[in-house]
């Protein structure tokens with residue numbers, strides 16, 4: 001399912017409250033440096049035939065401003081300005097400029113709201129992106145695997161992405177400023193086990209968290225239909241069991257079942 005607008009909501013989010021989505025990516029085309037087997041936007045190739053048109057920074061500014069003026073008139077609540085949408089937001093060509101624009105709009109219209117980014121963290125390899133992401137209140141950085149092999153099976157990193165070593169070193173450099181998000185599940189894809197809860201994956205994943213020392217970890221389960229069908233959703237008790245293992249290392253965890 002692709003977002004059909006550049007400004008979405010506000011919608012109620014389990015994690016963020018009343019969240020106003022800012023989708024920088026093309027409206028009919030998923031654009032991502034990963035192709036996760038659980039991605040709610042479907043496989044990359046499913047939308048490749050669609051036109052890939054980015055809104056300009058000026059268009060996005062005007063759309064956001066118009067929406068905010070309406071929301072203020074309606075006395076609507078906004079808790080978070082959230083970069084999310086049809087793929088990886090940091091691939092937008094002028095991403096750093098958009099971060100500054102959204103912070104400016106937040107300050108002007110909803111100064112108590114936070115700025116949030118949901119990202120797969122692959123573009124932290126670019127210094128300008130790394131620095132821009134640091135300016136946000138809630139940088140939520142994806143880490144779904146303990147090993148390079150499993151990252152490839154789960155996330156299918158492509159040419160726009162980054163190496164496993166780059167990913168880990170950038171997450172470590174981010175440290176306490178970042179929130180790690182991990183979707184835990186169990187399953188099979190193309191006849192191969194694809195799971196981040198087996199000990200061969202979860203143990204090295206835990207070791208990485210000990211080096212990253214994030215602000216906290218968000219653990220969550222599958223929520224909507226996934227392109228790969230043979231995946232099992234974990235229940236809250238199972239998520240809590242893994243959360244406890246992380247907490248034992250002195251790292252805070254929030255569970256979203």
Ligand code: SF4
Pocket residue numbers: 032033034035036038039040041086087088119120
């Ligand atoms: S990183 Fe996000 S948008 Fe990209 S494929 Fe994975 S779930 Fe989909």
